[in-house]
């Protein structure tokens with residue numbers, strides 16, 4: 323397959339172009355997604371290509387934007403709705419949690435809805451624009467939640483989400499928008515939902531990392547290798563349903579688990595992964611699972627404070643050596 | 648200010664308008680120097696809304712503001728040094744420099760907060776009005792919001808409830824013709840001020856280029872709220888001379904439209920109401936105040952990573 327070193331946002335953009343080209347039932351709806359191509363240019367050229375009927379700028383009406391997706395999917399479209407920041411999904415909670423997620427349960431019918439949003443503390447936007455709520459949505463039956471950590475997965479997961487017959491929340495990460503990874507240009511390239519990727523193999527420690535923390539974990543693993551510690555790095559890619567088999571298989575082999583995420587630890591994805599390891603790999607654990615997470619504090623604005631709050635490569639590296647002792 | 652005076656003395660008006668204008672211009676310079684850690688949404692061209700409305704308020708009245716709220720904060724009496732320090736990420740700022748422009752609050756002067764969530768202040772102002780009403784205070788709540796926020800569910804919920812309970816609240820829609828990168832024609836249906844009528848309370852449209860007109864309309868709305876007669880919706884027609892944020896090239900904007908607004912600039916007009924020597928003295932006063940604020944902020948320690956909260 324031909325690949326190109328796409329930026330994360332280009333992966334998203336290419337997925338949208340390809341899926342809108344492939345299926346005229348795919349529409350894109352959200353604040354500023356049309357003319358300007360989104361506040362960060364992620365959706366650029368889509369309106370020029372597919373026209374104002376299928377690419378719609380909405381007013382600032384998050385509840386109704388999500389609801390537009392529910393209703394339009396119920397009558398036969400495959401809508402992609404954008405809620406600009408994860409924090410703004412809070413205004414659309416009812417439509418996502420009480421309506422979209424319950425649709426199949428109540429009606430027995432599919433609801434091919436994709437909700438795209440952006441998370442994480444990469445942008446110095448402060449406490450109401452940088453929060454990480456993936457665990458909240460992963461706790462709701464009826465929702466698929468994906469969180470790509472790179473351009474390739476951003477493209478492949480979004481395409482799968484759009485083709486999926488059930489509501490899927492796609493969490494893009496602000497701090498990764500310009501990061502590159504080789505990405506197949508092919509329109510049949512998909513990344514399956516619910517399947518983790520082992521980004522690096524190793525024997526001594528399993529790291530499970532999400533979103534912006536994946537690249538940091540890979541770098542820390544590289545350094546640990548130089549120190550004689552062999553680290554396996556797993557990116558779940560889909561948060562719900564979690565690829566339990568891949569994680570359990572790895573932890574059973576290494577006996578050690580470190581989970582790295584940008585959300586704070588309490589009641590989080592990291593908590594769930596640790597619980598999984600304890601439940602399924604108890605007899606094979608050689609050390610207590612470790613969680614490296616954001617401090618349980620609000621996201622500040624200045625970038626140095628933001629970075630002080632989340633795990634960096636040094637912290638991860640040190641934790642890897644310690645757990646392997 | 649006594650309740651029967653509808654507009655403060657011209658020198659006061661000019662001083663307040665100029666403070667809002669120059670504060671933001673100075674902060675924008677600091678931003679370009681790389682000294683402002685977060686995003687900056689400026690209200691250049693919109694100063695008369697904040698100054699006109701707040702001229703009708705007492706210190707004990709409360710306001711809620713927005714992501715574009717420096718002028719609201721200053722007009723309500725927030726401390727210039729603490730604001731400047733917050734924007735420059737210093738520990739002497741309102742929030743110890745941790746939060747920046749979108750999260751400034753000073754409850755002591757009735758400023759319940761700027762806000763990163765569009766429409767987030769509408770229910771809060773309504774709740775504050777409820778709290779004032781229950782306590783039998785004759786203070787009022789004022790909610791500043793952009794025309795973009797009229798599309799939120801919060802807008803409809805707040806107006807309905809405020810009407811039902813005759814709450815002492817004034818809803819001030821600052822219609823600056825844009826929400827982010829799109830003109831209001833694409834996201835606001837009908838006329839904002841007319842929406843009040845459906846809820847059974849007054850809706851008033853006023854020229855945001857005329858600080859006296861804004862002050863007069865606010866005075867009436869505030870008096871109505873204080874008297875227990877319920878809410879008013881003021882739509883102030885203004886214009887965002889700046890981009891959505893500092894650094895936004897604002898290519899989507901019609902330059903002729905912007906120039907027409909500059910030609911009737913409220914700050915320039917307020918200055919023209921004064922004798923030249925009086926105006927020049929105020930100019931000096933504001934420059935000294937702001938230069939000092941920047942100097943003191945930069946001398947203060949930067950926000951401390953140990954102080955996350």
Ligand SMILES: Cc1ncc(C[n+]2csc(CCOP(=O)(O)OP(=O)(O)O)c2C)c(N)n1
Pocket residue numbers: 353382384406410413713714715763764765766792793794795796797823825826827887
């Ligand atoms: C709930 C919510 N949705 C979207 C945004 C992103 N956003 C920030 S400012 C803005 C435009 C607001 O327009 P308006 O209310 O007219 O205020 P103005 O910026 O013109 O002062 C948008 C959409 C947000 N901050 N909060």
Ligand SMILES: [Mg+2]
Pocket residue numbers: 793794795821822823824825826827
């Ligand atoms: Mg506006």
